Amino acid sequence: MSEAAERPAAASLYGLTPRLMGAIGLALEQGQDSHVRALVRPLHPSDLADLIERLDPDDRMRLVAAVADVFDPECLPWLEDGVREQVLDRLGMARVAEAVAGLDTDDAVEVLESLDEAERREVLRHVPAEDRAVLEQGLTYPEDSAGRLMQRELVALPPHWTVGQAIDFMRSSADLPDHFFDVFVVDPRHKAMGVVPVSRLLRSRRPVRLTEIMEREFHRIPAGADQEEVGLLFQRYGLASAPVVDEDDRLVGVITIDDAVHVLGEEAEEDLARLGRVGDTNVNAPILETARTRISWLLITLVNTLLASTVISQFEATIERIVALAVLMPIVAAMGGNAGMQVVTVVVRALATRDLGTDNIFRFVRKEIGVGILNGLVFATILGTVAALWFEDVRMAGVLAAAMVLNMVWAAFAGAVIPILIRRLRIDPAVGAGPLLTTTTDVLGFFSFLGLASLLLL
Numbered sequence: 495m496s497e498a499a500e501r502p503a504a505a506s507l508y509g510l511t512p513r514l515m516g517a518i519g520l521a522l523e524q525g526q527d528s529h530v531r532a533l534v535r536p537l538h539p540s541d542l543a544d545l546i547e548r549l550d551p552d553d554r555m556r557l558v559a560a561v562a563d564v565f566d567p568e569c570l571p572w573l574e575d576g577v578r579e580q581v582l583d584r585l586g587m588a589r590v591a592e593a594v595a596g597l598d599t600d601d602a603v604e605v606l607e608s609l610d611e612a613e614r615r616e617v618l619r620h621v622p623a624e625d626r627a628v629l630e631q632g633l634t635y636p637e638d639s640a641g642r643l644m645q646r647e648l649v650a651l652p653p654h655w656t657v658g659q660a661i662d663f664m665r666s667s668a669d670l671p672d673h674f675f676d677v678f679v680v681d682p683r684h685k686a687m688g689v690v691p692v693s694r695l696l697r698s699r700r701p702v703r704l705t706e707i708m709e710r711e712f713h714r715i716p717a718g719a720d721q722e723e724v725g726l727l728f729q730r731y732g733l734a735s736a737p738v739v740d741e742d743d744r745l746v747g748v749i750t751i752d753d754a755v756h757v758l759g760e761e762a763e764e765d766l767a768r769l770g771r772v773g774d775t776n777v778n779a780p781i782l783e784t785a786r787t788r789i790s791w792l793l794i795t796l797v798n799t800l801l802a803s804t805v806i807s808q809f810e811a812t813i814e815r816i817v818a819l820a821v822l823m824p825i826v827a828a829m830g831g832n833a834g835m836q837v838v839t840v841v842v843r844a845l846a847t848r849d850l851g852t853d854n855i856f857r858f859v860r861k862e863i864g865v866g867i868l869n870g871l872v873f874a875t876i877l878g879t880v881a882a883l884w885f886e887d888v889r890m891a892g893v894l895a896a897a898m899v900l901n902m903v904w905a906a907f908a909g910a911v912i913p914i915l916i917r918r919l920r921i922d923p924a925v926g927a928g929p930l931l932t933t934t935t936d937v938l939g940f941f942s943f944l945g946l947a948s949l950l951l952l
Contacts (some may be wrong), residue, residue, distance in 0.1 A: 509541040514920060519547065527560040534561050543572035548583060559585045567593030571601040578608045587613065591620030594629070598671070599647040604630040607642075607837075640724050641717035644738040644747030645759065648672035648678045651704060653687055659691075659699030675734040679708045680747055684713065686737050686745045714739045717746060721757045726848060728754035763845065766947050794929045802827070802936040809944040812952060819947055820886050822877075822894055827939035829873060834931045837862050837909025844926050845917055854950035859910045866906025870899035893950055899945035905935050 514533065521529040529611075533540060534557070546554055546569070558565070558581055565585065570578060570593060581605055582590050582605070590609075594602045606614050606629060614633075618626050628646050635641025644837035647672060651660055660677060665669060677695060679688040688708030698707050713723055713731065715738045727733065738747040806823075809907060813819050841858075844850035852859060874895035882891035912930050 508538050508543050515545070515548065517558070517897060518760055519549075521558070522549075522556050530557065530560040531564055535564065537566075538574045539566050539568035542566055542569040545578050549573060551580070554580065555584050557917045559691070562589065565589070565593070567596050568601070570597070570605045575608055578605070582608060582613075587616045588620060591617045595621050595625055596775065598645045598647055599628055599632055599747075600749075602629055603642055604635060607637070635717055638721045639717065640719040640721065640738050640749060641747070643670065643721050643753050644715075644717070644749050645753075646747050647674075648737075648745075648748040648861075649674055649677045650686075650745060651677055651683070653679050653681065653703075653705045655704050656700060657695060657698045657702045657704065659705070660695060660704060661700070663919060669943055674748070674752070676748075676751065678737055678748075679704050680745055684744045686712075686739065686743075688712070689737070691734075712737070714742075715749060719836045722761050722846070723727060724749060725754050725757035725761060726846075729758060729847070732735070739822050777785060795932070798929060798933040798936060801933055802940055805937050806944070809940075810943055810949060811949045816890075816947060816951060817845065818887070819944060822881060822890075823943050826879060826897045826901050827936045827942045829898065830905040830935035830939045831932050832900055833866065833869060834905035834909035834935050835928065837906055838913055838923075838927045840930055841910055841913040845913060850914075855914060859946065861902060862906040862910040866903040867899070869906075870902030873902065874898040889951055891945070893943065893946045897939065900942045901935060901939040904938050905931070 495541045509624075518530060518533050521533060533628065534545070537545065546557060547673050549557060554577070562585060565891040570581070571582060585593070594605055595666060597605065602625075618629065621629065632642065632644075632646070647670075649664065652869070655663075660811075672868045675692060677692065681687055688705070688710050689712045690704055690708045694707055713727060713736050715727065715736050717738050717740050724736075727736065728749075733751065733754070735748050735750045738746050738749060785952060801913065809819075841850065844858075877889040877898055879896035881894045882888050885891075908931055909927075912934075916923045916926045
């Protein structure tokens with residue numbers, strides 16, 4: 495099936511279609527607020543957030559104003575931080591407080607994080623006292639920790655209860671979370687003793703005690719654990735939910751798969767942005783913020799370029815005598831840099847997912863060096879042949895081929911080792927590996943090619 499044929503079918507999987515976007519845009523332009531509300535009301539919170547982000551700032555504010563009375567607060571956690579701040583400002587503190595009170599605790603804490611201290615106090619002042627205490631406690635945990643990620647709403651039952659008692663309790667209780675996957679069995683000190691998946695609970699007979707069907711071996715997540723570790727835990731063990739415990743091992747919350755998926759996507763985007771050296775900005779970031787972030791990384795690139803230019807300047811006499819070198823030397827550096835970045839990308843992702851550890855680092859480095867040798871020989875043959883035919887000089891072709899092999903092998907070695915060494919220094923390899931690698935491949939590429947040319951061609 496062609497790509498064009500697949501696209502309409504894929505678009506139908508989502509609530510926000512190009513046709514609906516156009517209809518909403520037209521209704522906003524014509525000031526038809528009631529029609530806008532009718533079009534927006536059926537959207538999933540994620541689709542509503544997507545719609546808000548896609549609109550330009552003026553239409554965005556018009557949309558929020560049009561749907562303010564029926565605004566779905568569930569869309570707030572889906573919004574990017576900068577856009578969320580604009581929406582919250584437009585809604586007003588009273589409406590924001592009402593929205594926060596209606597969210598699960600994990601989503602409410604995420605929204606409160608977007609506010610400055612004064613706004614946060616103002617919103618919490620309008621939240622019922624019981625909910626306020628829970629939210630304030632959630633905000634005491636470190637940012638990007640399991641404590642911030644967890645929701646307080648969960649089902650915790652005593653070990654002496656039977657399946658029948660548990661089911662009757664859940665049918666009659668009005669305080670259960672909207673969605674949950676597991677029931678937690680806790681002792682009198684509220685320490686988790688076991689986990690009972692809801693599916694197992696429903697399949698078991700009523701007289702069976704919870705202790706007979708609970709899983710005693712399960713993953714407890716410390717409230718202070720980094721959210722990246724949480725996402726990795728869910729990914730590695732295929733979890734649907736996991737309990738969060740405090741320093742005394744008492745059950746304080748639960749993290750569910752939707753939160754873990756969000757974290758995994760967030761961390762992957764962050765690593766990709768850092769590898770591309772564009773910082774943490776997004777498509778909705780202001781011009782000045784985007785420019786400032788990119789300039790800082792471009793300055794690092796400028797330093798790298800100046801170092802490479804310094805190496806080239808040492809061979810001015812060689813280049814003056816053999817002008818063809820100026821045509822060929824960027825090829826060696828560019829091929830080495832690209833090959834090295836391929837390795838860096840693989841290593842950074844492997845380090846993040848814990849697929850690369852002390853037990854297999856040396857095996858991985860040896861493999862990448864082998865790949866570098868093979869790639870170097872392949873491209874040395876291709877470029878050597880091209881150079882020989884182009885300049886009718888076999889010796890120059892040999893110099894180019896030798897420099898290509900050297901730089902490709904170095905790129906493979908450096909691309910594998912630099913991120914690992916940076917990680918040992920407690921520096922994010924996604925941030926530092928790229929600039930260091932580019933500098934070394936450029937410098938070595940120019941030095942090896944021009945140095946061999948000076949030795950063998952003059």
